[in-house]
Amino acid sequence: KITELIMNRKQKSMPLKGKSVVVTAGPTRERIDPVRYVSNFSTGKMGFAMARAAADLGAEVTLIAGPVTLETPAGVTRVDVESAADMLREVETRFASTDILIKTAAVADYKPKLQADQKIKKQDGDTVLEMERTTDILAHMGSIKSNQVVIGFAAETNDVEAYAEKKRVKKNADYIIANDVMQQGVGFGTDTNKVTVFSKSGKSDFPFLPKQQLALELLQFVAEQEGWHS
Amino acid sequence: KITELIMNRKQKSMPLKGKSVVVTAGPTRERIDPVRYVSNFSTGKMGFAMARAAADLGAEVTLIAGPVTLETPAGVTRVDVESAADMLREVETRFASTDILIKTAAVADYKPKLQADQKIKKQDGDTVLEMERTTDILAHMGSIKSNQVVIGFAAETNDVEAYAEKKRVKKNADYIIANDVMQQGVGFGTDTNKVTVFSKSGKSDFPFLPKQQLALELLQFVAEQEGWHS
Numbered sequence: 440k441i442t443e444l445i446m447n448r449k450q451k452s453m454p455l456k457g458k459s460v461v462v463t464a465g466p467t468r469e470r471i472d473p474v475r476y477v478s479n480f481s482t483g484k485m486g487f488a489m490a491r492a493a494a495d496l497g498a499e500v501t502l503i504a505g506p507v508t509l510e511t512p513a514g515v516t517r518v519d520v521e522s523a524a525d526m527l528r529e530v531e532t533r534f535a536s537t538d539i540l541i542k543t544a545a546v547a548d549y550k551p552k553l554q555a556d557q558k559i560k561k562q563d564g565d566t567v568l569e570m571e572r573t574t575d576i577l578a579h580m581g582s583i584k585s586n587q588v589v590i591g592f593a594a595e596t597n598d599v600e601a602y603a604e605k606k607r608v609k610k611n612a613d614y615i616i617a618n619d620v621m622q623q624g625v626g627f628g629t630d631t632n633k634v635t636v637f638s639k640s641g642k643s644d645f646p647f648l649p650k651q652q653l654a655l656e657l658l659q660f661v662a663e664q665e666g667w668h669s
Numbered sequence: 670k671i672t673e674l675i676m677n678r679k680q681k682s683m684p685l686k687g688k689s690v691v692v693t694a695g696p697t698r699e700r701i702d703p704v705r706y707v708s709n710f711s712t713g714k715m716g717f718a719m720a721r722a723a724a725d726l727g728a729e730v731t732l733i734a735g736p737v738t739l740e741t742p743a744g745v746t747r748v749d750v751e752s753a754a755d756m757l758r759e760v761e762t763r764f765a766s767t768d769i770l771i772k773t774a775a776v777a778d779y780k781p782k783l784q785a786d787q788k789i790k791k792q793d794g795d796t797v798l799e800m801e802r803t804t805d806i807l808a809h810m811g812s813i814k815s816n817q818v819v820i821g822f823a824a825e826t827n828d829v830e831a832y833a834e835k836k837r838v839k840k841n842a843d844y845i846i847a848n849d850v851m852q853q854g855v856g857f858g859t860d861t862n863k864v865t866v867f868s869k870s871g872k873s874d875f876p877f878l879p880k881q882q883l884a885l886e887l888l889q890f891v892a893e894q895e896g897w898h899s
Contacts, residue, residue, distance in 0.1 A: 473826050474775070474850065474857065475709045477701075477798075508738050545704070548791035558826040558850075561778035561802065568798040572791065596703050596788040620704065620788075627704065 453497030453669040454662035460498040461530060461537045462490040463544035463576070465505030467523045471568065472555035479545045480627040483507035485592070485650050486543030490515045492654035493541070496662070497669065503529045505544055523547045523573035530576055534587065539661075541590045542577050545627075549573065581611030588665060593617040594626055604637045614638045614661060638664060683727030683899040684892035690728040691760060691767045692720040693774035693806070695735030697753045701798065702785035709775045710857040713737035715822070715880050716773030720745045722884035723771070726892070727899065733759045735774055753777045753803035760806055764817065769891075771820045772807050775857075779803065811841030818895060823847040824856055834867045844868045844891060868894060 464486020468476040483504060490502040491512035500515045503526060511517040520526045523546045530540065549570035577591045591612040593603040596619070603617035615637045620626030624647070625633050633647040636657065645656060662668075694716020698706040713734060720732040721742035730745045733756055741747040750756045753776045760770065779800040807821045821842040823833045826849070833847035845867045850856030854877065855863050863877040866887065875886060892898075 471707075474711075474824065475707065475777075477705065477707050479705045481704075547705075549796060552795065556826075558824075563802070565782065565799065565801045566779060568800055569795065570798055571795045572793070594704065594788075 454667045455493055455539070455658065456497030456669055458493075458498045458538040458667075459533075459536055460490075460493040460500045460539045460541065461503065461533050462486055462493065462500060462541040463503045463505075463526060463530060463546070464490065465507040465509075466545050467505045467526055467547045468521050469523065469547045469550035469573075470554045471551045472557065472559045474558050477547060477549070477551065477568075477570075478506075479547070481505070481507075481545035481594075482628045483509050483544075484628070484630065485632060485654070486541075487512060488650040488654035489541050489543055489658070491651065492658050493539070495655065496658055498539070501533060503544070505546075523550060523576070527574050527576050527579070530580065534580060534583070537587055539588045539590065540580055540584075542580070543592050544576075545594060546576055547573055548575075575610070577612060578610040584611065588613045588661065590614040590616065590661065594620045596621045600635065600642075603635070604642070607637045614664075616657060636660065640664065684897045685723055685769070685888065686727030686899055688723075688728045688768040688897070689763075689766055690720075690723040690730045690769045690771065691733065691763050692716055692723065692730060692771040693733045693735075693756060693760060693776070694720065695737040696775050697735045697756055697777045698751050699753065699777045699780035699803075700784045701781045702787065702789045704788050707777060707779070707781065707798075707800075708736075709777070711735070711737075711775035711824075712858045713739050713774075714858070714860065715862060715884070716771075717742060718880040718884035719771050719773055719888070721881065722888050723769070725885065726888055728769070731763060733774070735776075753780060753806070757804050757806050757809070760810065764810060764813070767817055769818045769820065770810055770814075772810070773822050774806075775824060776806055777803055778805075805840070807842060808840040814841065818843045818891065820844040820846065820891065824850045826851045830865065830872075833865070834872075837867045844894075846887060866890065870894065 465483035466479045466481040468478045470476045487509050494500045494514045502515050502517045552569040552571045589612045599619045603615045607615040616634050618634045624631045636643045695713035696709045696711040698708045700706045717739050724730045724744045732745050732747045782799040782801045819842045829849045833845045837845040846864050848864045854861045866873045
């Protein structure tokens with residue numbers, strides 16, 4: 440039934456026609472040395488679903504992807520990156536001409552302070568890896584945005600709702616899409632997801648859905664909220 | 670010409686017939702919390718090539734693989750693992766009945782001292798990640814081996830040769846296969862490789878070859894050195 444609804448909508452309307460959409464997806468990798476890195480379990484599925492959904496709704500889509508093993512959706516321009524710094528640069532470059540930024544990527548919050556040119560030889564005993572903060576891409580874009588609609592994701596393992604609304608306000612995002620990655624079938628690596636969206640008009644729960652259907656529902660919802668029609 | 674040579678040999682001889690071979694391959698992932706981990710750039714290609722070559726030469730092969738996106742070679746039994754501790758356990762369990770251990774995996778040397786149950790919230794400013802040593806699987810197996818032939822790999826970015834021979838002696842390995850991952854077309858993620866093998870009878874250089882051909886050459890070489898015939 441929901442599928443039919445989506446399909447009907449899809450046939451009828453292209454509410455993102457003429458919009459320039461940038462989607463970030465996947466993890467980033469932060470190098471420790473030429474062979475080792477710090478990363479996370481993001482597989483890029485939700486980001487790739489958002490990119491495809493945006494294209495299906497008529498947008499011109501650029502997908503900025505960390506290291507993942509997914510096929511580029513048809514009609515989407517893809518830019519591959521590795522680190523948080525790479526991803527920030529690619530988002531920033533395009534931001535002035537972006538209408539909607541969808542920041543699905545699980546960007547590293549910390550990177551190693553030093554990146555060794557050569558493989559670090561192991562030693563006996565413990566060691567510490569000194570880490571420094573990366574630039575928070577969502578917060579940075581929120582702070583410099585003019586008319587762009589900025590959509591962030593929150594993948595949390597606890598206190599999801601309290602954290603998500605706080606994140607939206609603090610980062611000046613228009614929408615935060617929150618999921619609890621500790622739930623079965625939700626978050627990293629799964630083909631399904633269940634989210635709650637926080638915006639200035641409040642909180643909206645979405646049903647448990649395949650990621651591709653959910654992506655379409657989410658962008659339809661944003662288009663309605665923003666008053667965009669095909 | 671080399672291909673023909675290998676193919677001829679392959680038709681003629683099964684020098685690993687009746688041997689039980691365990692191959693480890695790929696990286697390991699060491700979790701920081703439910704979403705973040707430390708890993709390395711190993712793609713598992715060389716290990717999967719070794720497993721396939723061993724099966725082609727008549728062995729019964731178990732492939733213990735870290736997280737990679739490769740197809741299991743035909744006739745090979747595969748066991749998937751995530752961390753260094755998982756990999757050690759799977760190797761140890763089988764070691765008494767193993768004739769040849771081929772330790773191709775790029776096992777993490779260090780893991781986070783603490784693995785948080787919940788996603789660690791980012792804070793302002795720097796942090797340190799406290800790391801402790803994992804068990805050195807090659808050294809551990811070398812120290813307890815009886816009649817097993819133990820083959821290790823050394824992926825180095827500098828002083829490859831000096832390091833490899835030292836590694837062989839220190840870890841009581843029978844063979845160390847050394848490559849310089851800073852060379853073009855060598856090491857992580859490539860389809861080709863160029864190695865030097867260190868054993869008690871000295872040093873042997875191998876030509877630059879596709880990994881699958883090189884794997885066959887390497888196991889033929891080991892079989893000859895050990896006096897195994899089909």
